[in-house]
Amino acid sequence: MSETIVYTHRKVDKHVAVVDMADWGMEDYKFLFKVVLIGNAGVGKTSLVKRFTQNIFPMGQQSTIGVDFMIKNLIIDGEKVKLQIWDTAGQERFRSITQSYYRSANALILVYDISSQATFDCLPQWLSEIETYAGNNVLTYLVGNKCDKVTRREIPREKADDFANRHDMVFIETSAKECDNVDQLFSQIAQKLTKDANRSMFATELPSIFSSGSRPISAQPLIDSVKSRCCKTS
Numbered sequence: 208m209s210e211t212i213v214y215t216h217r218k219v220d221k222h223v224a225v226v227d228m229a230d231w232g233m234e235d236y237k238f239l240f241k242v243v244l245i246g247n248a249g250v251g252k253t254s255l256v257k258r259f260t261q262n263i264f265p266m267g268q269q270s271t272i273g274v275d276f277m278i279k280n281l282i283i284d285g286e287k288v289k290l291q292i293w294d295t296a297g298q299e300r301f302r303s304i305t306q307s308y309y310r311s312a313n314a315l316i317l318v319y320d321i322s323s324q325a326t327f328d329c330l331p332q333w334l335s336e337i338e339t340y341a342g343n344n345v346l347t348y349l350v351g352n353k354c355d356k357v358t359r360r361e362i363p364r365e366k367a368d369d370f371a372n373r374h375d376m377v378f379i380e381t382s383a384k385e386c387d388n389v390d391q392l393f394s395q396i397a398q399k400l401t402k403d404a405n406r407s408m409f410a411t412e413l414p415s416i417f418s419s420g421s422r423p424i425s426a427q428p429l430i431d432s433v434k435s436r437c438c439k440t441s
């Protein structure tokens with residue numbers, strides 16, 4: 208497992224910019240969110256992460272061994288947010304290692320390959336893994352990757368959309384190769400998590416530890432600590 212910090216700077220839309228580490232101090236951010244990618248081997252998890260974090264699509268990508276992680280900084284509506292992106296191995300033999308990363312995830316990205324029926328057929332198994340190992344309120348996205356393979360499509364978009372709706376997931380199709388919807392995927396997740404974390408803070412009227420110069424917050428422990436305080440005082 209290795210931590211890689213990558214330097215890129217671009218604007219995704221009027222709300223979100225992916226920014227260079229050099230612009231911030233290491234501890235200078237409001238929220239830290241953990242995002243974990245899961246799904247069968249070869250669906251393109253590593254390629255999605257590399258496209259988002261480094262804006263590259265390396266040919267001949269090696270299979271992931273265990274887990275890998277990357278950090279990316281974003282500015283969401285003026286707030287500094289750090290995404291810790293965990294890329295897990297799809298191969299069955301790593302399953303017991305990768306399962307241990309679900310619990311602390313703020314968001315899960317479940318990936319299949321739109322040109323492979325087999326990867327879509329495995330989704331119920333992945334959902335049962337999520338149910339067993341992830342937290343209750345984890346934000347889950349279903350991602351149909353390789354949407355550039357138009358003539359080899361095996362899963363109609365509507366079928367996947369329907370599956371996602373039935374299982375309370377947000378659905379999006381991407382192409383790591385063609386850079387389709389990849390920034391949108393990660394920035395939508397970061398925006399939703401930021402909104403939810405801000406809402407939780409506001410609802411519980413936390414003291415003003417978030418004013419400038421405050422220490423960074425890892426979103427899940429923050430929300431947990433807010434909940435436990437509420438219980439004590441009520």
Ligand SMILES: Nc1nc2c(ncn2[C@@H]2O[C@H](COP(=O)(O)OP(=O)(O)OP(=O)(O)O)[C@@H](O)[C@H]2O)c(=O)[nH]1
Pocket residue numbers: 246247248249250251252253254255265266267268269270271272295296297298352353354355356381382383384385
């Ligand atoms: N056409 C096309 N090929 C892709 C795309 N994304 C990934 N690939 C290819 O699919 C293969 C597998 O990609 P990976 O990113 O290694 O897949 P993975 O899900 O990380 O695989 P594991 O690490 O084994 O779990 C590679 O040959 C990639 O080049 C895509 O969007 N379009």
